[in-house]
Amino acid sequence: MSDTIFGKIIRREIPADIVYENDEVLAFRDLNPQAPVHVLFIPKRPLATLNDAAESDAGLLGRLLLAASAYARQEGFAESGYRTVINCNEHGGQTVFHLHVHLLAGRHMHWPPG
Ligand code: AMP
Numbered sequence: 269m270s271d272t273i274f275g276k277i278i279r280r281e282i283p284a285d286i287v288y289e290n291d292e293v294l295a296f297r298d299l300n301p302q303a304p305v306h307v308l309f310i311p312k313r314p315l316a317t318l319n320d321a322a323e324s325d326a327g328l329l330g331r332l333l334l335a336a337s338a339y340a341r342q343e344g345f346a347e348s349g350y351r352t353v354i355n356c357n358e359h360g361g362q363t364v365f366h367l368h369v370h371l372l373a374g375r376h377m378h379w380p381p382g
Pocket of ligand 1: 273284296298299300301308354355361362363364365
Protein backbone atom coordinates (compact mmCIF):
# COMPACT_ATOMS: atom_id res chain seq x y z
CA MET A 269 0.00 0.00 0.00
CA SER A 270 1.32 3.46 -0.80
CA ASP A 271 1.93 5.86 2.07
CA THR A 272 -0.71 8.41 3.05
CA ILE A 273 -0.91 11.54 5.17
CA PHE A 274 -2.08 9.33 8.06
CA GLY A 275 1.14 7.29 7.81
CA LYS A 276 3.04 10.54 8.24
CA ILE A 277 0.95 11.35 11.33
CA ILE A 278 1.67 7.90 12.81
CA ARG A 279 5.40 8.44 12.29
CA ARG A 280 5.14 11.99 13.69
CA GLU A 281 6.43 13.44 10.43
CA ILE A 282 3.57 15.93 10.37
CA PRO A 283 1.67 17.30 13.37
CA ALA A 284 -1.78 16.25 14.48
CA ASP A 285 -3.92 16.91 17.53
CA ILE A 286 -3.66 13.42 18.99
CA VAL A 287 -6.30 12.59 21.60
CA TYR A 288 -5.70 8.87 22.16
CA GLU A 289 -3.04 6.28 21.40
CA ASN A 290 -2.29 2.67 22.22
CA ASP A 291 -0.14 -0.02 20.58
CA GLU A 292 -2.38 -0.44 17.56
CA VAL A 293 -4.72 2.58 17.44
CA LEU A 294 -4.15 6.32 17.04
CA ALA A 295 -6.90 8.95 17.32
CA PHE A 296 -6.59 12.60 16.34
CA ARG A 297 -8.85 15.53 15.55
CA ASP A 298 -9.99 15.94 11.96
CA LEU A 299 -8.40 18.95 10.25
CA ASN A 300 -11.74 19.91 8.70
CA PRO A 301 -14.28 19.10 11.43
CA GLN A 302 -17.87 18.37 10.42
CA ALA A 303 -19.17 18.59 14.00
CA PRO A 304 -18.03 20.16 17.29
CA VAL A 305 -16.25 16.86 17.99
CA HIS A 306 -14.69 15.15 14.97
CA VAL A 307 -11.99 12.60 15.76
CA LEU A 308 -10.46 9.99 13.44
CA PHE A 309 -9.53 6.54 14.83
CA ILE A 310 -6.99 4.74 12.70
CA PRO A 311 -5.08 1.47 12.94
CA LYS A 312 -1.33 2.00 13.08
CA ARG A 313 -1.02 -0.90 10.66
CA PRO A 314 -2.11 0.49 7.32
CA LEU A 315 -5.19 -0.97 5.67
CA ALA A 316 -6.24 1.08 2.65
CA THR A 317 -9.99 0.54 2.85
CA LEU A 318 -12.56 -1.58 4.62
CA ASN A 319 -12.43 -3.84 1.55
CA ASP A 320 -8.86 -4.72 2.48
CA ALA A 321 -9.77 -5.98 5.94
CA ALA A 322 -9.62 -9.75 6.32
CA GLU A 323 -11.10 -12.13 8.88
CA SER A 324 -7.82 -11.79 10.78
CA ASP A 325 -8.53 -8.04 11.13
CA ALA A 326 -11.86 -8.59 12.93
CA GLY A 327 -10.34 -7.92 16.35
CA LEU A 328 -8.61 -4.77 15.17
CA LEU A 329 -11.83 -3.41 13.60
CA GLY A 330 -13.70 -4.12 16.82
CA ARG A 331 -11.06 -2.42 18.91
CA LEU A 332 -11.19 0.69 16.69
CA LEU A 333 -14.91 0.97 17.46
CA LEU A 334 -14.36 0.24 21.14
CA ALA A 335 -11.70 2.96 21.28
CA ALA A 336 -14.24 5.37 19.80
CA SER A 337 -16.96 4.45 22.33
CA ALA A 338 -14.49 4.63 25.21
CA TYR A 339 -13.50 8.11 24.06
CA ALA A 340 -17.18 9.11 23.91
CA ARG A 341 -17.67 7.92 27.50
CA GLN A 342 -14.49 9.66 28.66
CA GLU A 343 -15.53 12.94 27.04
CA GLY A 344 -19.07 12.71 28.42
CA PHE A 345 -21.12 12.51 25.22
CA ALA A 346 -21.76 8.76 25.08
CA GLU A 347 -25.31 9.13 26.42
CA SER A 348 -26.27 12.16 24.31
CA GLY A 349 -24.91 10.27 21.34
CA TYR A 350 -22.59 10.40 18.39
CA ARG A 351 -22.04 8.94 14.95
CA THR A 352 -19.28 6.64 13.69
CA VAL A 353 -18.61 6.43 9.95
CA ILE A 354 -16.23 4.48 7.72
CA ASN A 355 -16.15 5.80 4.16
CA CYS A 356 -15.06 3.32 1.49
CA ASN A 357 -13.78 4.22 -1.97
CA GLU A 358 -15.26 6.70 -4.40
CA HIS A 359 -18.97 6.39 -3.73
CA GLY A 360 -18.35 6.29 0.00
CA GLY A 361 -16.49 9.58 -0.20
CA GLN A 362 -13.15 8.19 0.96
CA THR A 363 -10.27 10.59 0.31
CA VAL A 364 -7.48 9.19 2.50
CA PHE A 365 -6.65 5.57 1.74
CA HIS A 366 -5.72 4.50 5.24
CA LEU A 367 -8.78 2.99 6.95
CA HIS A 368 -10.29 5.32 9.54
CA VAL A 369 -13.38 5.60 11.71
CA HIS A 370 -14.86 9.09 11.93
CA LEU A 371 -16.35 9.89 15.35
CA LEU A 372 -18.74 12.86 15.14
CA ALA A 373 -20.51 14.41 18.11
CA GLY A 374 -21.73 17.60 19.68
CA ARG A 375 -24.71 18.27 17.44
CA HIS A 376 -27.74 16.45 16.08
CA MET A 377 -26.86 14.26 13.10
CA HIS A 378 -29.29 13.86 10.24
CA TRP A 379 -30.32 10.76 8.36
CA PRO A 380 -30.11 10.02 5.50
CA PRO A 381 -26.71 11.65 5.02
CA GLY A 382 -26.07 13.73 1.92
P1 AMP B 1 -12.42 10.38 4.28
O1 AMP B 1 -13.06 11.36 3.34
O2 AMP B 1 -13.39 9.45 4.95
O3 AMP B 1 -11.27 9.64 3.62
O4 AMP B 1 -11.84 11.24 5.47
C1 AMP B 1 -10.57 11.79 5.48
C2 AMP B 1 -10.57 12.83 6.55
O5 AMP B 1 -9.23 13.13 6.86
C3 AMP B 1 -11.26 14.13 6.16
O6 AMP B 1 -12.33 14.38 7.07
C4 AMP B 1 -10.15 15.18 6.28
O7 AMP B 1 -10.61 16.39 6.79
C5 AMP B 1 -9.18 14.49 7.22
N1 AMP B 1 -7.79 14.89 7.11
C6 AMP B 1 -7.05 14.99 5.98
N2 AMP B 1 -5.79 15.34 6.28
C7 AMP B 1 -5.75 15.47 7.63
C8 AMP B 1 -4.71 15.81 8.56
N3 AMP B 1 -3.47 16.12 8.15
N4 AMP B 1 -5.02 15.84 9.88
C9 AMP B 1 -6.27 15.56 10.29
N5 AMP B 1 -7.28 15.21 9.47
C10 AMP B 1 -7.02 15.18 8.16
